Amino acid sequence: MKCRKCKAPITAEKISFRDECPFCHEDLHVCLNCIFYDTGKSNSCREDKAEYVKEKDRANFCEYFRFTERQDEASLKAEAEKRWKDLFK
Numbered sequence: 001m002k003c004r005k006c007k008a009p010i011t012a013e014k015i016s017f018r019d020e021c022p023f024c025h026e027d028l029h030v031c032l033n034c035i036f037y038d039t040g041k042s043n044s045c046r047e048d049k050a051e052y053v054k055e056k057d058r059a060n061f062c063e064y065f066r067f068t069e070r071q072d073e074a075s076l077k078a079e080a081e082k083r084w085k086d087l088f089k
């Protein structure tokens with residue numbers, strides 16, 4: 001798990017409503033850190049029972065929140081290029 005703002009590793013096992021990044025003090029319990037966050041869905045959330053959250057980058061009280069373990073785009077691109085090269089050696 002990483003902070004979405006400073007990319008610092010987050011070691012907490014469970015993120016509570018008021019938790020902040022220990023390095024940059026950014027809220028952690030936000031939609032942008034959630035595994036259900038998806039801009040292509042209604043309310044930008046894949047969990048259809050979740051209540052509407054206006055500010056996706058601010059702390060909220062959503063009970064469906066699950067901290068994402070998404071990789072950043074640079075590491076995804078590097079991994080894809082490596083697989084491509086391995087496939088076509």
